[in-house]
Amino acid sequence: MSALLEKHIIELLQERNEKAISLLYENYSDTLYGVAYKVVKDDALAQDVLQESFIKIWKKSETYDPTKAKLFTWLFRITRNTAIDKLRSGKSKQEKEIQMDVSDVYKVGVDGVNPDFIDMRENLLKIDYKYQIVLEALFFEGMTQQEASEELDIPLGTIKSRLKIGLREMRKIYIEPMLIFWIIATILL
């Protein structure tokens, strides 16, 4: 996401221009849909979450403060929390209904994977599983560090350090190669 485009979208949001939503969808919907899907693990639910999140983003656009968070951080918070809420309200409903077939839902999700991101998925696999499981618990399962510690049977201190290291590892795999690529590209051009 170029800083210039991000700035432009923020301006449109603050002007309450509907074009902002269009641009946000074009640039962020795949990632946010991935986040929603990762949390709810269901196609239809993830679509609902994405739709509700975008409507919340539009409604709350006046409350967004660019000095406090990057645009993506804000979008991520809204989508993640909408998805976790959906999952919680859905879970209470599901308890009365038939248990969903998790493996089935998962397959649909795999079919929906964008080939553009398959490389990234492979990159993710390069992070040690022990970091990945902590990041997913905290970021997608809506667990607190305390809950993750209990759920995964890992001491709280270890959860904290794995979160920090895991995020740093992500940086090494994803952002730094990109930076080097851009630096080389800039020098060459």
Next chain:
Amino acid sequence: MMQEKIKLFLDTDLLEKYLLGTTTKLEAHQVERYIAMYPEVRKTYNELQENLEAFANSYAIKSPEGLKASILSKIKAQNTTKRKFMNYAVAASIAAVLFASATYFFYHQNLSLQEENSVVTNQIKLLEEDMKQRLEDVRNQFIVLNNPKTKKYTVMGNDKAKDLKAIAYVNPVKKLSYINVQNLPQLEEDQCLQMWAEVNGEMINLGVINEAGNKDNLLAMPYAKNAVGYITIEPKGGNETPTVDNIVANIAF
């Protein structure tokens, strides 16, 4: 010391919780203060944000076709309902203003009607009292006139007022007397007739006889033994003491 404080802060999971938006208000406030004060914290927070984006990107899935159009139409619909709501709000405001001014108008009308009502009520009361008074007068007059002891005197004017004709009724038992002026003499423009009574040597002013109103009225006179009534010609508007030269009639009871 400061480095230690920053390290301690970074060792907590506050910054990560803030990143996900799961801090309490108090915690968020603390984190924002650290970010504002310490460049190291700010740098870490910015890195965390970039890492989060990278991490989330690694889970990206092609978003479903058609969802964008659905979201945009929902947002447009919301905006129109908002606009519709605004229209209704404007209409409601206008109605409210109209209602308020109508209320104000009727309130004032009501006030002035109430005022008018109290004036009318007072007038009716006054009229009633006046009527009662008059009826009482008439009753008293009737009692006097009807009493067998009442004597009737005809009063005629002297040479100065030949046309003057009055009738006096006196009842010594009830100690009441009345005079009824029947006919007035022709007077100069600036003259009038005034009635007096001499009671125990004192002249009492009984008032000016008006040409129009007094013909059908009985004028009450103070009663005293050996009282003498006089009618004099006086300057228009009446006099304080009778002009003896202008006596046109006297009534001795």
